[in-house]
Amino acid sequence: MTDNSVDYLNENHKRRLRVNCQEIDRLLAEIETILNASASKSPFPTYRDDLSPVQRKVVQDYIARIRAQMVRVLKGQHIELPMSTVGARQAxxxxxxxxxxxxxxxxxxxxxxxxxxxxxxxxxxxxxxxxxxxxxxxxxxxxxxxxxxxxxxxxxxxxxxxxxxxxxxxxxxxxxxxxxxxxxxxxxxxxxxxxxxxxxxxxxxxxxxxxxxxxxxxxxxxxxxxxxxxxxxxxxxxxxxxxxxxxxxxxxxxxxxxxxxxxxxxxxxxxxxxxxxxxxxxxxxxxxxxxxxxxxxxxxxxxxxxxxxxxxxxxxx
Structure with a gap:
């Protein structure tokens, strides 16, 4: 293998990496759900809103960075991302x-x-x-x-x-x-x-x-x-x-x-x-x-x- 070649993962490794990234994304989505629920005006709140606007923005920024890094890694390994589940029919x-x-x-x-x-x-x-x-x-x-x-x-x-x-x-x-x-x-x-x-x-x-x-x-x-x-x-x-x-x-x-x-x-x-x-x-x-x-x-x-x-x-x- 030459120095300029790229050592891509095999199919089993790709599948494992994609599954792990999907699990990370699911956990990030749960965090987003909690953030949204705590900020709601519901008279029966599930979560207490104890984050300042600045802290909330920091959490949201970190979530976006983690997702962007996952996408870069997956694309770098030529791993296809699943099609969006939000299509025009759902819209x-x-x-x-x-x-x-x-x-x-x-x-x-x-x-x-x-x-x-x-x-x-x-x-x-x-x-x-x-x-x-x-x-x-x-x-x-x-x-x-x-x-x-x-x-x-x-x-x-x-x-x-x-x-x-x-x-x-x-x-x-x-x-x-x-x-x-x-x-x-x-x-x-x-x-x-x-x-x-x-x-x-x-x-x-x-x-x-x-x-x-x-x-x-x-x-x-x-x-x-x-x-x-x-x-x-x-x-x-x-x-x-x-x-x-x-x-x-x-x-x-x-x-x-x-x-x-x-x-x-x-x-x-x-x-x-x-x-x-x-x-x-x-x-x-x-x-x-x-x-x-x-x-x-x-x-x-x-x-x-x-x-x-x-x-x-x-x-x-």
């Missing part, structure tokens, strides 16, 4: 499930006025207990609390749409990798379509709230009394505001999904044309042509299915 399913989940969440927000008022009452009680009652403006506290509740719920909507955008981006980049099209830029995430969300408009609130005597005995009882007063004075106003916000969010979700579809189709058209040229190219191996045809079928299936879903959703609205 199509996620598009439909995201639309349904967003509509359900928007409906929940429309019915969230009563819970929002209860939270606002608790916040007023907390503020009165922790500071000078005369210096606290209960109207500002209530309004700020109601808006904060709407923001938290709306951020869940935004998170669903960002997940969809990331999946669509992965489909495009997987197709690009199949093409080995170095002259085509790697697509950034399609999150540019997810623009600023509408905000809850509470208008001008008129309230007559006074610190209850019960606050000296029990915060819980005092908050309940404040909540009853809020329901009597602004209950209808808050309900109407949340119902209006629900309509705004549904319209925003529909526009955002349409823009995501349009942006994906625009990018996919470029790849689709390249895929069609390569399937008929002379010199391509049968394995390459099969993989390319698979991606072409996926992209075509995506466009056809999403057009049907969009048509059905339009008729419903």
């Amino acid at each position: 199509t399913g996620q598009f439909a499930s995201t639309r349904t989940a967003c509509e359900k969440l928007a409906d929940e927000i429309g019915n969230f006025a009563e819970s929002a008022i209860a939270r606002a009452a608790s916040e007023v009680a907390t503020q009165w207990l922790s500071g000078d009652s005369q210096a606290i403006d209960p109207v500002s506290v209530v309004k700020s609390s109601l808006i904060q509740v709407s923001v938290e719920k709306a951020q869940e909507l935004q998170g669903l749409l960002k997940q969809l955008a990331q999946t669509l981006t992965q489909v495009l980049n997987d197709t690009r990798d199949t093409l080995d099209a170095g002259n085509m830029p790697v697509k950034g995430e399609l999150t540019s379509s997810i623009r600023e969300m509408p905000r809850l408009d509470m208008g001008t609130l008129t309230l007559d709230l006074r610190r209850p005597f019960l606050l000296n005995i029990s915060k819980q009882l005092a908050a309940h009394q404040i909540e009853k007063s809020l329901q009597q004075q602004i209950g209808t106003t808050v309900s109407e505001a949340f119902w209006s916000y629900q309509k705004l969010l549904k319209a925003w979700v529909a526009r955002t999904l349409a823009e995501l579809q349009g942006q994906f189709d625009s990018d996919a058209d470029t790849y689709r044309a390249q895929l069609e040229r390569l399937t008929g190219a002379v010199g391509s191996s049968q394995q390459e042509k099969t993989a390319i045809q698979h991606d072409l079928d996926e992209l075509n299936h995506w466009q056809d299915t999403v057009e049907v879903q969009t048509s059905v959703a339009s008729r419903r609205s």
